[in-house]
Amino acid sequence: MQYADISAELLERVRARAPLVQCITNFVAMDIAANLVLAIGASPAMVHAKEEVEEFAAIASALTINIGTIAPEWVEGMSLAASTASRIGLPWVLDPVACGATRWRTQVARELAAKRPTLIRGNASEILALQADRETTTRGVDSTDPVERAQTAARALAKTYGAIVAVTGATDFVTDGSRELGIEGGDPLMTKVTALGCSLTAVSGAFLAVGDSAFESTVAALASFKIAGSRSALNCPGPGTLRWRMADELHRLDAAAMRSEARLLSYA
Numbered sequence: 524m525q526y527a528d529i530s531a532e533l534l535e536r537v538r539a540r541a542p543l544v545q546c547i548t549n550f551v552a553m554d555i556a557a558n559l560v561l562a563i564g565a566s567p568a569m570v571h572a573k574e575e576v577e578e579f580a581a582i583a584s585a586l587t588i589n590i591g592t593i594a595p596e597w598v599e600g601m602s603l604a605a606s607t608a609s610r611i612g613l614p615w616v617l618d619p620v621a622c623g624a625t626r627w628r629t630q631v632a633r634e635l636a637a638k639r640p641t642l643i644r645g646n647a648s649e650i651l652a653l654q655a656d657r658e659t660t661t662r663g664v665d666s667t668d669p670v671e672r673a674q675t676a677a678r679a680l681a682k683t684y685g686a687i688v689a690v691t692g693a694t695d696f697v698t699d700g701s702r703e704l705g706i707e708g709g710d711p712l713m714t715k716v717t718a719l720g721c722s723l724t725a726v727s728g729a730f731l732a733v734g735d736s737a738f739e740s741t742v743a744a745l746a747s748f749k750i751a752g753s754r755s756a757l758n759c760p761g762p763g764t765l766r767w768r769m770a771d772e773l774h775r776l777d778a779a780a781m782r783s784e785a786r787l788l789s790y791a
């Protein structure tokens with residue numbers, strides 16, 4: 524079966540099962556991420572306190588961890604949630620927001636990566652900084668590098684941590700260290716809406732929850748955002764409208780559109 528067909532089937536599974544996705548994310552992303560997880564057909568829960576993450580992970584179908592607005596107490600919750608997920612075999616995603624911007628943030632991202640996430644999803648600058656030995660390659664939460672520059676780093680990270688690594692940008696790139704795929708689509712206007720990447724991380728949790736292969740689930744999640752992004756940007760007056768059109772288009776997305784509009788690039 525082709526990846527577009529698999530993606531379509533995974534979308535139908537998300538809709539049929541409405542998996543519970545435990546999201547630990549930042550203050551900026553909370554609202555849009557929860558709404559986009561709902562729009563794709565899953566059920567989000569923003570649960571991050573160290574007192575309850577372990578118990579909650581036991582009932583969740585996936586976990587996503589985004590370090591966007593970390594503070595020490597949050598890191599404790601993230602760390603406990605990540606360890607729990609890996610121990611009980613719950614698929615989980617790491618989003619290393621602004622990794623490389625400060626030493627502490629880079630260290631936190633690397634300590635979480637060492638807990639073996641199923642998927643690491645970031646922009647090119649974040650993936651480069653997570654993999655590199657040097658610090659401060661990033662300026663902030665927005666990427667200053669093209670996706671292509673981070674492909675080698677993504678492959679290396681995938682091998683080091685045994686994770687799928689997804690680098691997003693103009694053309695997304697996904698690798699498990701040997702298999703790789705590009706996903707085209709979306710629109711540059713997406714970079715003018717904050718936390719769409721964070722929301723994609725949360726939505727990836729929904730696809731991981733229902734998939735048989737983490738690589739395939741990641742492709743499906745990336746494709747859903749590319750299709751919804753392209754559709755949302757048509758005659759779009761600006762970022763404010765795009766933001767909420769993403770919810771409308773993810774909600775409207777169906778298996779037929781996934782099959783016909785996913786633009787997947789094979790590198791092999």
Ligand SMILES: Nc1ncnc2c1ncn2[C@@H]1O[C@H](COP(=O)(O)OP(=O)(O)OP(=O)(O)O)[C@@H](O)[C@H]1O
Nearest residue numbers: 646691692693709710711713717718719720721748
């Ligand atoms: N130039 C572009 N053209 C088309 N699509 C894009 C472009 N840049 C980003 N996207 C899409 O926007 C979505 C978010 O990816 P992006 O790399 O901007 O995340 P991010 O930098 O982590 O965002 P944030 O930190 O604000 O959440 C993805 O679906 C990606 O494919």
Ligand SMILES: Cc1ncsc1CCO
Nearest residue numbers: 549551591592620664718
């Ligand atoms: C703007 C911003 N600052 C910390 S997290 C975040 C959301 C985009 O990553």
Ligand SMILES: [Mg+2]
Nearest residue numbers: 620646720721
């Ligand atoms: Mg980001």
